[in-house]
Amino acid sequence: MSTPPAEPNPHDDTHSASSRLVAAGRHIDRTIATVNLPVTRASSVLFESLAAADAEGAAAMAGELHRSTYATSGTPTTMALMDALAEIEGAPHRCRAALMPSGLAAISVPLLAYCSPGDHVLMSDSVYGPARTFATTLLRRYGVETEFYPPTIGAGIEALIRPNTRVLYLESPGSYTFEIQDVPAMCGVARARGVLTMIDNAWASPVLARPFDWGVDVSLLPLTKYWGGHADLLMGAAIVREEHWLPLWTAVRQLGVCVGGDDAFLVLRGLRTAEVRMRRHEATALEVARWLETRPEVARVLHPALPSHPQHALWKRDFSGSSGLFSFELKGATQAQLAALCERRRFFRIGYSWGGFESLIMPAKIASLRTSQPWTGGPLVRIHCGLEEAGDLIADLADGLAAMAAVASAD
Template identity: 50%
Template sequence: MRDHDKSPRNIGPNTQLVRAGYDPFEYHGFINPPTVHASTVLFPDAGTMEQHGQQYTYATRGTPTTDALCDAINELEGAAGTILLPSGLAAVTVPLLAYLAKGDHALIVDSVYGNVRHFCDTMLARFGVEVDYYDPSIGAAIEELFKPNTRLVHTEAPGSNTFEIQDIPAITSVAHRHRAVVTMDNTWATPLYFRPLDFGVDISIQASTKYPAGHADILMGTVSANESHWRRLKQANGQLGLCGTPDDAYQVLRGLRTMGVRLERHQRSALALAEWLQEQPDVARVLHPALPSFPGHDIWKRDFKGASGVFSLVLKGSRKDDFKMKAQAFLDGLSLFGLGYSWGGFQSLALHVELDDRRILEAPSEGPVVRLQIGLEDVADLKADLERGFQAIAGIQ
């Protein structure tokens, strides 16, 4: 009889994705875990109920399905524990609530996802938390921004929409000297291309809506903590009563199995298009960390194992008043690229990004910024579609 308890060591990332989080022989050999729909869990006797003396007590605290996904993410992240949340935004805001209190000070990267900035400027402000924004290129010089009450540093690399790379090891080293927690939104790279906890980050955040789910039909976020910060994160999550559903957890776990091969395709196609776009006369700049011309490329090459399928281009503009009109003409000229928010799914998407909320960084001045999510279509077809967008711009000049 085969020994199913022995797992090979030193396996590759795609092999790990296929195996992580669930042993089929724990449930009759079925290759996927059962989807356990539950709220109430029964106890065999009053004593067990009083002591919470069994693995499952109530569905907000976990089910076999959600645990299978958490176990897989723990393995990929190298984490002590993971919580599931209903969205990627919640995956950022719950750690902020977990580790910050009235009178605390937080440092938030200025290239942060816009809805996180809104949360910091409204909800955290109402709770009495002071927030300052910092330049993503600051590196070890972030020490100058620390105050006696600085308790948390939030990082996001690459940055939302403009894709700045941060020197994460330098920032975590400073933060830990000041006993501050470091959180990181690692949605762009996933743990396959960057493992935050290996670089000193305490809390690794992913919008599972994106590459883990991979099909534009699930909302979920994961938050993974190292050993010293896991207990507080888990407690805060329980107090807030937020959880991922078994159906969504099942879908994300299924998406994980193919995430590696999908990311390889996203990466290859996106880089080919980014290199091509650099040569187009209507393009002022391409914002992609894997391009040697991009500021921060050396740090990306040092720390990251790969790139995903999302980047931006800066169209050549004339007057700033015309930027929006030019971006809209370009987008309306596209047919294969869908016009929609989010990314990480199979279809290519395009979006005109507004950067007026930046505090430190200035938006590119050459023209409007268009973010592209490169899906699984053929590169030649996407090039032809982008050319249609450039032709639409020519029609308004």
């Protein structure tokens, strides 16, 4: 992008008042260093010459770094966030990042970018529900077949790869049921067979996992969650190895996918405290999870950092910590009992999203969200432990379990 032209001389009275209203205050001739990058709110990008506009357009279309002819390609604020994503999620690997208006867009746009009619996608059976819906509806309408595989299949995924398999889609841990996948083994198989790998890294990013070290090609992030951290924005991102950048960038440009500077600034602000927040989420959730393991109403707690978790060894090998999200299985509960557990809590509020400062609770409805490995356990409840004190959250859940028991007694 070129340097904007200087403002008219304020003492030049040859211009009309209306022209001055348009031109004044659009540039200063001194750079002032601030702690945070200023927010750029823009649509149009200006050039000194037609040749400069043409050259910038060609560079932007080619996906070159920091090149833009329109704010859909990027502004200083959105480019700063793209750079931060590539560095934090990808380094030391050579990666690029594209911003999306939501976490779901960060899933759907890459699948559209890399898949063509006739392709086959292997997707974990424990994926985020809207990702499954996208694969079985819109992606299917475009002639792409999705096959759901057991999340703990590991290197056995090789038996499911076909000549037309284009993408191996992973999510570790899985939604609601928190299976840890052997991602390095699966990526090794996929790479040997020429299959692109994508992972939904919502649970562990930006602090607790290094998916490109595992061999992943594309990491999909809901910046709405821990990156932003305050439940006040919607955004996603796809971080890709540089050799896979151009197809994604082309799809982003052609679909008109972009974000604004204000939301990008909020994510940049959020990432400064991300590690501090995530370590607090981790400690609180582990204390709550251990308490739940002692409760007679609870059949098991699905938290990868607990030694009781079936894939605890994989988690310990691949992750540097755990987030605030996990589930617990009840030995039994009616719908009325689940309502008593979840409703009217002081700190745990009913809500789907997570990764903010607040604690959330939601019963899992996964009967329609598993095909290769249907859920056969009891009622499942997912919670996100926010930044409140662990003791207060435990007391809140204790009240909920007591309310659940009261309903059972009344019945």
